[in-house]
Amino acid sequence: MIAVTGAAEGIGRLLVERLVTAAGSGAVAEVVAIGGHGDDAEGPPPGATRRTADVRDPRLAHCLPGVDVLVHTDDDRTLQTPAKQRRADNLRAAQTVLTAAAAQRVPRVVLVTSTMVHGADPENPVPMPEDSEVRTETGAGLVGDWVEIEDLACRARRSHPGLSVTVVRPAPLVGPGLDTVLTRHFAAPRLLTVRGRRQTWQFCHIEDLASALEHVAVRGVEGASGAVAVGCEGALSQDEAEEIAGLRRFDLPANLVFGATQRLHSAGLTPATAAELKFLVYPCVVDCAALRESGWRPAYDNAEALRALLDARSGKSALVGRNVGRKEVTITAASAAGAAAAAIGTAAAVRHLRKRRGR
Secondary structure, three states: OEEEEOOOOHHHHHHHHHHHHHHHOOOOOOEEEEEOOOOOOOOOOOOOEEEEOOOOOHHHHHHOOOOOEEEEOOOOOOOOOOHHHHHHHHHHHHHHHHHHHHHOOOOEEEEEOOHHHHOOOOOOOOOEOOOOOOOOOOOOOHHHHHHHHHHHHHHHHHHOOOOEEEEEEEOOEEOOOOOOHHHHHOOOOOEEEEOOOOOEEOOEEHHHHHHHHHHHHHHOOOOOOOEEEEOOOOOEEHHHHHHHHOOOEEEEOHHHHHHHHHHHHHOOOOOOOHHHHHHHHOOOOEOOHHHHHOOOOOOOOHHHHHHHHHHHOOOOEEEOOEEEOHHHOOOOOOOHHHHHHHHHHHHHHHHHHHHHHHO
């Protein structure tokens, strides 16, 4: 029996639909869709058993008798939730899932984080081995949430020897309904780059993540570190990404890029921190070896995934990670110098905002 939290929408619902199909072929005995009281008035996909619980409530354990694998997808990856609240909710949910599974003697739990826990760095090899160390700082952004969730997974393995915990790390996600720093990056008039550096892109379509989670849940695939990476094969160069997106780049010095971004974030003008911006300008590409060696393959390549991202963002505009109306877009295709001037202007706007707040 395989249970899925967050089964009402998004990745969780896609996974439940795939597992129900697998149950129809005899590969899975039963599928349990776990959702909150206010979730999905239509109920789970036909063929799944619905059980209702809040993943942050210890009573989640009452939904788990007889479960062999529990896949936790009920996390918050939105830019709208305040960072402190999102961190508290995500950590409490992961901790509750692990504790409830251990209490009910569930043999295996699958958690979802991100390849971004490896950190973005201009010196990263392309690709990195998926067992590379987790070395990202636990800052205020989503990456910090995932690093702390992985720490909970490590502690659970030590505290509950009978519980196997597999962490699935997708590359930056693309697909319908997603609103992330990445999707907003490709909704800008130009693609920001750091002077003297060129980005290398790897994506993961949400359909491929659902497929990989099904593969892991049914087959029990696990990397040497207890984690497996999921993403498109290979990577796109910056030039290839620009050609597909029909966008040009603008280069800025690293100190201006990260300094201005952090000031904008501190002033509440953009959800992107300087640490998160690194993933848009420095590489973080992982080899996905364990899944590939087990026979799994993504349905999307990086070019197709980027086109899916662009389709989902069609008609929307963003600047420095903030959604804006088209009339608000001040960075034009004039020149990189004009873009630099605009970035410097945003720093001046922050100073003006702080003075107003002071008054």
